[in-house]
Amino acid sequence: MSAPEPTTDTGPTTVTGPASAPVTVRALVARGSGAELRVERVRLPAPGPGEVRVTITAAGVCHSDLSMANGTLAARFPLVLGHEATGVVAETGPGVDLTVGTPVVLNWAPACRDCWWCRRGEPWLCAATTAPTVPRGETDDGVPLHLTLGLGALAEAVVVPQRAVIPIPAGLPADQAALLGCAVLTGVGAVRNTAEVAPGESVAVVGLGGVGLAVLTAARRAGATTILAVDVAEAKRDLAMAAGATDFLLADDRLSKEVRARTESRGVDHAFECVGRAATIRAAWRLTRRGGAVTVVGMGAKDDMVSLGALDIFHSARTLRSSVYGSSDPDREVPVLAAELSAGTLDLGLLVSGTITLDEAPAAFDRLARGEGARWVVTLD
Template identity: 90%
Template sequence: MSGPETTPAASVTVRALVARGSGAELRIERVRLPAPGPGEVRVTITAAGVCHSDLSMANGTLAARFPLVLGHEATGVVAATGPGVELAVGTPVVLNWAPACRACWWCRRGEPWLCAATTAPTVPRGETDDGVPLHLTLGLGALAEAVVVPERAVIPIPAGLPPEQAALLGCAVLTGVGAVGNTARVAPGESVAVVGLGGVGLAVLAAARRAGATTILAVDVAEAKRDLALAAGATDFLLSDDRLSKEIRARTEGRGVDHAFECVGRAATIRAAWRLTRRGGAVTVVGMGAKDDMVSLGALDIFHSARTLRSSVYGSSDPDREVPVLAAALADGALDLGVLVSGTVGLDEAPTAFDRLARGEGARWVVTLDSASGRNGVVGLRGGC
């Protein structure tokens, strides 16, 4: 097919990556989206990242409703608008999976990342081609040729940005940069350990380097992540094994790091990050885990270590303000996200990107869509990791 097909009712039929149930095979299907209503826009997607949260939706780690269109990290162009929309057709945008209402208690006190109106994990919208009610990941369902979303769920960006990098601004990059700058507030000269080197973990490494951290230790179970970690900004790479705590302390004068970032979302790696941190240091949990994966810490350890354990939701960020800043840095060359993109695939090959993600290969795999030529992006895998 040659891009989205408009029906007489002004809804659209598009191709999308759909999960029919927990653990089910991911398939490309035709789905029907409604026309933009008041305050809504239709965005033609140009690139969408494959995020671990999408995998957690598909495999049942996070509660989801099916059938489900996956994807929440994307960039595209406004293709149509509903009544009352200010954005013009043709505006390039990044999708925002947690648009703030600006009116609730959390928004009024300057914490829009905790907005009471934040979208549920899955939101009903549209239907499959066989008439089954459809759900969208985080209200977006961005691994598709197009989405229909509220205007406040899109953020204008400069034209001409590399789409495979611009897509990452909406989740991996904003989350990682915000975790370092907003949540942990890493200062020049401090030491950092990052546990888990997917797209978010690598973004944390890069942000720590930009923040002036002098010792930046990257930790993962896969030796194949070493080169990626060093390219992203790590001063050293360590395998996660029984010697990890000893190795970390050997590089921090016996103390442990000032800041540990957990970017996996598992109880075991949260405990590991806790052990890597010095007395009085801080552990920031960035990874989203399962509700029944319980973290156990000793009461005396908590008291004696004087460590802080906290989470960073969406980088404790305000996307409406911070994404344009990151986009401007990407536009002028001050920010290079190329190291985060392990390769691009077309929409038809998106399931293979999820397979690679599940195996822990690479950083971020990005699905690219070429609407102008009527084809989804040509497969362009770069390297094995």
């Protein structure tokens, strides 16, 4: 993917239209799988009952968006990308109890609170949050539009259900607050909720994008004493060490030996796979001690099959599981993380590789595909 052609309309756009009317905004749109990403004008409906319009102030460029755009994940087009964002409530529909001006983080998996999974305390598996793309609005040339995970947050504004926004304190740095809704909640939740890493345990993190770095940070805060960061790019070393790793290892043929050399020949207690590929899941499996646990955080393709030997599964006594959205309840946990960010006990600055404009977002997707940096954040205020 390459940057879009320069346009004469590159400045910030004021959302147009009176209250309770459709609005026109600029958004990052993919017209098809692998197509060039372009900033276009799109029309969003007015907020209906139980809905809000949110003016976006910052949105992260996440690997899941790349997977939507390049066809790794099933998507419908044209598609507004983006699902990790913060903003301010600009308009409310009937029955909404939020105040205009309230700062919020978007929640791409809002729980219905009524399905079987929600009732048993697993809102991250809610039956109402399974669609990768949701139809809403239209392009400026009248083609029905779809939104990534029901949000389409790489845009100047979104219209979403009230349950898809979570109020946060005013004054948080927007580029860091945006990450609370995906990378941070996913990574921190994988450590705290899914794996329940305990003080003194050993951890390996395979894949050092924004989520992987959040896992490293959370492992350090959980008290892990050996924290091994693994990536194919030597350029990730400094980021990994700053995030809390005790060692940085390249993902090469010596990886298993290097891990065992640092864990008394056993392997780590916990391995976190943050890429979403069969090969890296198998690698994480091999890095883990007998009786240890592998937590798959990365979202992969449905036809990328993982093969493990039946005897190996029995003999190793390892646990293989996934962590969907950090096994978290965003309505409870985002405010906690936001309070930590506000208090200065949670520092997310190292996760932000840089802030960019909406027009620069296609180039950020190119950098993401090359594995450069952690999170590039589009700022719109």
